[in-house]
Amino acid sequence: MSTNWKGLAALGCALVLIGSACGRDDGDDSSSDSDNGDSSSEEGAFINPSEDCDAYDGTAGVDGDTIKIGTIRPADGPYAIYDQVTSGLDAWVESTNANGGVTAGDGNTYQIELIKENDGYDPGRTPELAKKLVEQEGVFAIVGVIGTESNKAIRDYLNDECVPNIALATGSTEWGRADEYPWYIAGLPSYATEASMWVDYLEETNPDAQIALLYQDDDFGEAYRATLQKEIEGTDMEILAEQSYNPLSGGSTEAATVSLSQSGADTFIVGLGGTPCPATLTFMPDTWTPETFISVTCGGNTALSLAGGKDVGVLLAQAVYEPGDPADQDQPAVQEFMTNGAAGGLDEGQLTGGISSVGWSFGALFGAGLEESDTVDRAAIMNTLFSLEDASFGLIRDEMDITTDGGEDPWPLEGFRIVSRTADGSWEEVMPFNNKNGESNEIAG
Amino acid sequence: MKSLRGVGPVQSVLWAIALVVLIVLPFTSAPFRVEQYITWMTIAVAAGGLNLLTGYNGQISVGHGALYGTGAYTVAILVTDAEWPLLPTVIAAAVVCFMVGVIIGLPALRIKGLYLALVTLAVATLFPLVIEQFSDLTGGSGGLTLTSEQLYRGSIRDRRVKWESPIDGLASDQWKYFIFLGISIVCFVVIAAIVKSRVGRSLVAIRDNETAAEVSGINVSRTKIITFGVSAGIAGIGGAMFALNKGQVNPTSFTLTLSIYLLVAVVLGGASTVIGPAIGAVIYGVFIDVIAPELPETLESATPLILGTLLVAQMLMAPSGIVGWFHDLTEKVSRRRQGGGKQDKNVDVTVTTHEVVAETDLETDPGGFHP
Structure with missing residues (x-):
């Protein structure tokens, strides 16, 4: 090693030593104004910062x-x-x-x-x-x-x-x-609670439902799939066919939708978010007219405007008022x-x-x-x-x-009602609001 | 031609300034910023590996993001499933990526140029899907979090790994910074040593004219495959650093966009120069992490467009990258000082096959080692 490089290395070591002597340490950050005896530390409160925070x-x-x-x-x-x-x-x-x-x-x-x-x-x-x-x-x-x-x-x-x-x-x-x-x-x-509401509706209206499921291949879609499987256990309902869709693939859901349409299912669950959700509705053959549920994440006017008119009649578990819905x-x-x-x-x-x-x-x-x-x-x-x-x-x-x-x-x-999309862009209630207070974690398993 | 030993006074001063800045930065920056600096280092190392392949050897890869991701996942799996200590996983990531690189590089024996780029493009595109396909091992779309058992709210729980500094006065982020700075420097020293060696001259010879290189006694097939492997191994080290810095990996972090960023870093800093990719990575990081967040909100979604425009402008004004531009500038100043004397042909940023073949046994610097 030449003198130049030796000199640079020596300079580096010296600077690190000086820096560690003068620089900040973990306690210097913005959280350092410790106040563990804060008045918020109420007896029996869920969070007690004097015990839970350094x-x-x-x-x-x-x-x-x-x-x-x-x-x-x-x-x-x-x-x-x-x-x-x-x-x-x-x-x-x-x-x-x-x-x-x-x-x-x-x-x-x-x-x-x-x-x-x-x-x-x-x-x-x-x-x-x-x-x-x-x-x-x-x-x-x-x-x-x-x-x-x-x-x-x-x-x-x-x-x-x-x-x-x-x-x-x-x-x-x-x-x-x-x-x-x-x-x-x-x-x-919770997405799991939403899926359980779909099953509640089907139990009332179509207890022998034959389901075709299209779900997103991630945590979001998996929550729908796992909950559906769990909730229909012991009923006469059946998941007849299922297809997953990976949003990272950049592909479309057309092939999966057409394949599911051949399954003979009378119920179609679209467990997708983003634009693939309304796009899937456009891919449904006209000869296939199942009861179709869509995810709450694509229930807004912006998303459904991309469905090419095929959003009429779709079902949704709804928890909020829709400002675009004339009824609300x-x-x-x-x-x-x-x-x-x-x-x-x-x-x-x-x-x-x-x-x-x-x-x-x-x-x-x-x-x-x-x-x-x-x-x-x-x-x-x-x-x-x-x-x-x-x-x-x-x-x-x-x-x-x-x-x-x-x-x-x-x-x-933790509550939803089931609504159906009408031709004028509003939602018609088909099952009244149902609160599932304290049940979401149990539903998710 | 200049060698590492023969660094000129201007370069020496620049190196000294760079060293001072690198060491002082973590002491004067907020912890989140220090973590961003480490991210820039990971990109710099991976781009340095890519440069060895694309800049020096002429094999265009648009798939190094996948190799970076492979390194990251290797670390995550070894830490979470096999409970390895953190730093040895970096070596394992390099080895795994070397082997993967050799396999991916096999088609390079038959195809090159745009066709090779297409093959590597497929690798980059497929990587996130492969990760999701093997979700039992990789965690699928949810990714993996590097965890260790820690006491929290009265129980021992799996929580994200932490870097505890063993030195009083050195915060955990600073400690992590210096560990990764050390790894980065080692990687660039290795790259510089390869470039300066006989192997490095072989790389350039193959890039410029495969037939001439073969006639000169270079084993073209072996050199190309090993270059792919070494380049992948270094990219894997960058990915390993990424995983250790972030404490988690997720397929959305390793899409095709990452591969393009690595190429941008190489071209921006200066292909066929050792330090160019590091400079490119830092400039890119400064733009994304420091400048872009300060843009007016209406311009925020146009960040990629602004970056693209700036890149086009840079390509027009300084096609050989920042280092090439700097080198040209110092050359002009030098010539002016010498009264407009003859240009020294031996200080070109890149070296042609004719020079390499002619100087095979001489002290040459195929890519230069310019600051």
Whole structure:
């Protein structure tokens, strides 16, 4: 090795030594304002930060009358359509601030500041963005992160740091593990509970149903498949044929749909999300007219406008008011959304498309947690959200009994009604609303 | 021609500055940023491996993202299923990827150019699907999380692995940074040694004219296959670092887009230069992780378009990459200082077959080792 390289190596070693003597260590980060004896540590509360957190700062992100929150979503790439969910969350923040802010349980009114990060739906990028939000931006909570895998990628980190992750934009059965991950609370019903509602409907209307199942080959589709298999056990129903679809393949569902149409099934379940869901409806041969169920994730006008008119008659388990449905437009929650959402920056397509309204409800869930908590504190808001009693927020239907109870019942949304799509783009109820409070984890097995 | 030993004063100063920056960065940056730096390192290492194959040997691969992913999954499986300690898995990933690279490289004996690119394109496209197909081993679309047993909420649970720093005053992210910086430097030293060696000259000779290389006594088949293997092994090390840094792997992280990013890093920094891919990876990382998030929201979805436009502009203004452009600049300054003297033909960024064949036994620097 020449003198030059020896010199560089020596310089490097010296700098590392100096750096380790002068630089930060793990305790220097934004979470270092330890306050383990926080007032939120109520006896018997689901989360007790003095026991559960190494370094707890319950009021991080609260600066005077402003609360900073963050979110992570795909703003580019093939899943960028889900950015409309975040547009809804953004609109809730904008309109809430314009109307004066959120009056929290401590009597003070707070403005909300939302910081958005883009992971392109790649869970490999989500962890560093979550750390950026927590460590650099110093957010109080994270709200409405999109995607099961993205949320899983940051689950250990956020739970270790005791940072709330509220209204996860996914219905994976994973979010039922609140005893292990108490800083996570779902913003959608469990996909398993949704599938069990389909079976409830079939038991009433077609107890000998012969089912053709097309499901997404991932955690999302697998939840539908596993629940269907479990729920029809002991009944006269049967899954006659099934096909999986891998969204990473870039292919279409046409061959799978045509194959299923030859099975003789009288019931077709489309356990797909995104554009492949309405596309599948277009691939159904005209000679095959089964009762068709679609996933709640593609029940909005934006998605069904891609079905080429073949969405008429499809069945859906519905938990929310649809702003695009003429039958729901008199509901006060919908009218508030249409007025304030427009003021918050949503255009007509977003207002009635059925995607942004989901993000709006995520913001409303966070707001409800703030309003009901005695103090603006991270643990306090989580404890509030895990002890809801007959709450209401956003565009969730009034029939929904929103009740939670810590690890015993961590799901806020556990009810649906079954509706059928009509030719004028509205939904007609074919089975009344049914709440399955406290059953979601059991249904998921 | 210059050698590693004969680094000029300008280059020495630049190397010293680079070293200082690399060492000071983790002490002056937030932990999340340090993790981003590590991600850039993983891309740099994989792009360095790709450069050996594409830049020096002329075999175009659009499938190195799959090899990077293979390295990542090797680490994840060994840590989660076989409970290996973390760092030895990097070596295992390199070995596995070397073997996979040799197998993928077999068609390269019969086909080249665009046809080889198509074969590797198929590998990159199929990789996420293969991962999902073997979901019992790979976790399917849910991926794998690198876990260890840790105490949490009063019970021992499987939680994501953590890097505990054994040095007082050095945070866990800083410790991880220096471990991966060390691995990256070793990889680039190995690449530089290969490029400087007789083997390196063989690579360039094959790239420029296979027939002439064979006539000169080079075993073309063996060299091409081994190059594919070594290049894949290095890409696998990049993937292994990725898995250890993130603590999880998922098929959506290893799509065709990743393979294209690796090619972009090589071309942006300068193909056929040892350090070019690292510079390309850093520039790409700065754009994606530092500049793009600061763009106005209306431009956020246009990030790929902006990046593409900038790449086209760079190709027009500096087709030989950043390192090539820098080299041309220093050459011009040098010539000007010498009063417009003759150009030294021996300092070209790339070397032609004629030079290699003529100088087979001389001290040559086929690709250069420029900062």
